[in-house]
Amino acid sequence: AQSVTQLGSHVSVSEGALVLLRCNYSSSVPPYLFWYVQYPNQGLQLLLKYTTGATLVKGINGFEAEFKKSETSFHLTKPSAHMSDAAEYFCAVSESGGGADGLTFGKGTHLIIQP
Amino acid sequence: IAGITQAPTSQILAAGRRMTLRCTQDMRHNAMYWYRQDLGLGLRLIHYSNTAGTTGKGEVPDGYSVSRANTDDFPLTLASAVPSQTSVYFCASSPGTSGEQYFGPGTRLTVT
Numbered sequence: 001a002q003s004v005t006q007l008g009s010h011v012s013v014s015e016g017a018l019v020l021l022r023c024n025y026s027s028s029v030p031p032y033l034f035w036y037v038q039y040p041n042q043g044l045q046l047l048l049k050y051t052t053g054a055t056l057v058k059g060i061n062g063f064e065a066e067f068k069k070s071e072t073s074f075h076l077t078k079p080s081a082h083m084s085d086a087a088e089y090f091c092a093v094s095e096s097g098g099g100a101d102g103l104t105f106g107k108g109t110h111l112i113i114q115p
Numbered sequence: 116i117a118g119i120t121q122a123p124t125s126q127i128l129a130a131g132r133r134m135t136l137r138c139t140q141d142m143r144h145n146a147m148y149w150y151r152q153d154l155g156l157g158l159r160l161i162h163y164s165n166t167a168g169t170t171g172k173g174e175v176p177d178g179y180s181v182s183r184a185n186t187d188d189f190p191l192t193l194a195s196a197v198p199s200q201t202s203v204y205f206c207a208s209s210p211g212t213s214g215e216q217y218f219g220p221g222t223r224l225t226v227t
Contacts, residue, residue, distance in 0.1 A: 009155070032214040043119075043205055043218035044158075051214070090157060094214040102148050102160040102173055103216060 002027045002093050006106035014114045019078040021109050023065075023091030026072065032094040033074040034103065035065055039087045047089075050074065061085070086113045117141055119219035121206050127225045128196050136191040136222050138206030146209040147189040148173075148216065149181060151202040158205065164189055165211070196226045 007022040025031055032051050036044040048059025055067040061084075065076045074091060088110050092103040122137045140147065145166045150158040150173075160173030164183040178200060180192045189208075193200055203223050207216040 034215060036218075043220045044207075046215050046217070049215050101171070102150075102163045103158075103214070104174075105150075105157040105159075107155060107157040 002031065002095050002104045004091050004093050004104055004106035006089075006091050006109050008109055009107065010110045010112060012112040012114060013081045015083055016080050019063075019076070019081045019085065019111065021076040021089050021091075021111065023074045023076065023106060024072050025074060025091070025093045027093055027095055029095050033065075033067060034092040034094070035059065035063070035074075035076050036090045036092060036105075037061075037087050038090065038108075044090065047076070081111075081113050083113050083115065086111055119206055119208055119217060121204075121219040121222050123222060124220070125223040125225075127227060128193075130196055130198060130226055132196050134193045134196055134224070136193075136204055136206075136224070138189045138191070138219060139187050140189075140206075140208045140217075140219075141187065142208060142210070142217070143186060144208035144210050144217075145186070146211045147183065148207045148209070149179070149189070149191045150205045150207065151175065151200075152205060152221075153202050161191065161204075196224075198226045200224065201226045 003026040005024045034049045035047040050067045058064045091106040119140045148163045149161040152158045162181040164170045206219040209216045
């Protein structure tokens with residue numbers, strides 16, 4: 001069975017600093033991996049995804065993530081944090097590729113940006 | 116283009132009452148899903164449908180039922196609500212090509 005672990009329920013960084021949100025997954029087959037962002041009182045918005053091919057994936061709002069099979073990780077980074085990045089971030093995995101059976105989500109990381 | 120709409124936006128419901136949460140998408144996606152979001156637990160899959168006429172159980176299906184009569188609509192029914200079903204419910208859809216899902220704005224349900 002697939003699973004996702006997000007390290008740190010809360011992460012606080014200063015504006016302009018590097019953002020690093022950690023995600024480790026467990027999957028019995030090559031996974032499809034996703035990062036979603038949720039702003040207060042809104043639904044989830046796709047930031048980026050890894051399916052196959054290049055392991056460094058670029059997404060919206062300057063975020064990127066690198067798939068490391070040997071470490072079963074898919075950490076999310078952004079070189080310079082902005083106040084507007086404050087939100088809840090979810091890592092998710094799918095084994096079925098086509099999303100036939102839904103996504104398995106981590107418990108989320110709340111990103112706090114200090115001025 | 117609206118994407119995915121959910122109704123109602125929020126609802127307070129007495130325990131034991133029946134409730135249907137509505138979800139409609141206009142993207143002609145084959146697959147649709149219902150998740151519940153609870154603080155500290157992330158999102159958990161309740162039910163899914165790969166195509167009209169088929170449904171399947173997710174991680175937490177007990178107390179919920181779904182139907183998929185057509186491509187666009189995927190209602191979620193609570194036959195007899197209990198307080199533990201207090202949550203925020205999200206509907207999502209997927210074209211099914213590479214797994215990404217698109218989410219609605221959510222329904223906040225409080226069962227008293």
